[in-house]
Amino acid sequence: MTRRQGMFLGLISTIFTLGALAVGAPYLGVEFLLRRNSPIVSSAKPVLIRGRWADDYFVVENIDEGTFAIGEPRYYQGNYSYLLVGRARALLFDAGTGSRDIVPVVRSLTALPVTVIPSHLHFDHVGALGRFERTALLDLPELRARADGGRLTLQRYEFLGFGDDLPPPRFAVDEWWADGARIDLGGRSVQVLATPGHTLSSVSLLDREHRLLLAGDFLYPGPLYAFVPGASRARYLATTRQLLRLLDPATRILTAHMAEDPAGARAPLMECEDLRALEHTLLAIDTGRATSTGWFPRIYPVRGAMTFAIGFAWNGR
Ligand SMILES: [Zn+2]
Structure with missing residues (x-):
């Protein structure tokens, strides 16, 4: 090989490597950014602004008649799951982080059969999937096609459990809930809404x-992760607008990660104004009018503690 040919090959491989890094940034990004540098469970118990301790780890907060927030404020991501109790059955939205067993807490709140549905398939929302009477998932053809014999194994970049050293789980799916389906709990019903944006299979429930x-x-009330594999700014915007059209402006929005509030812990409650602020930020990002901090991810302010975190401009469109 001549020197000129060697330089040419070197240049080609450098361009190829840079291209692969840029396109693969969401995958590389989560491999590095999701590695924890704090313990999974803190030794300190935070002060509760709302709710009561169910044991030394879980907190329970009554939102209203038959609606309970079950929080894990000592878990480093401060997750909250929600239990809706009807007359015939109960519905658990998110299955806990799995760092402690959420099953006894749920059983202490209802004797009814429980159907669990995760808001999405990341590791911090699927802890007790398969541990209740029934497990439901959003009915998406690509998920259904992968469920051989009714059991689904999560994939590495769908689950993202490497930060907590968790292997992807495998669990039985008993019910596939279509976008828009009404789920009757007996005297109470909720509507299933596909809300892609954070992930493709993200789901919300509307009561x-x-x-x-x-x-x-x-x-x-924190950084929304739109730099992870499967996240999409276009879908985030479309879902935000759909929710703004659909929701009564007085709707209380119960979310899955509590604010980092020095005053203490409570269920993370938001409102339609927060959705409006998110729409505003997403439009400003699209038109290049928004200013960000950081490099990867780039962080855009939204409202209060809520920010929007994206990868490179060409990732996660
Ligand atoms: Zn989460």
Whole structure:
């Protein structure tokens, strides 16, 4: 090989490597950014602004009649799951982080059969999937096609459990809930809403009568992760607009990660104004009018503690 040919090959491989890094940034990004540098469970118990301790780890907060927030404020991501109790059955939205067993807490709140549905399939929302009477998932053809014999194994970049050293789980799916389906709990019903944005298979539950939306990781008082594999800014914007059209403006939005509030812990409650602010930020990002901090991810302010975190401009469109 001549020197000129060697330089040419070197240049080609450098361009190829840089291209692969840029396109693969969401995958590389989560491999590095999701590695914890704090313990999974803190030794200190935070002060509770709302709710009561169910044991030394879980907190329970009554949102209204038959609606309970079950929090894990000592878990480093401060997750909250939600239990809706009807007359015939109960519905658990998110299955806990799995760092402690959420099953006894749920059983202490209802004797009814429980159906569990995760807001999405990341590791911090699927802890007790398969541990209740029934497990439901959003009915998406690509998920159904992978469920051989009714059991689904999560994939590495769908689950993202490497930060907590968790292997992807395998669990039985008993019910596939279509976008828009009404789920009857006996004297109470919720509507299933596909809310892609954070992930493709993200789902929310709308209880119109109680004016409650359970929104998972679509919205919460912290950095919204739109740099992870499967996240999409276009879908985030479309879902935000769909929710703004659909929701009574007085709807309380219960979300999955609590605020880092020095005053203490409570269920992360948000409102339609937060959705409006998110729409505003997403439009400003699209038109290049928004200013960000950081490099990867780039962080855009939204409202209060809520920010929007994206990868490179060409990732996660
Ligand atoms: Zn989460």
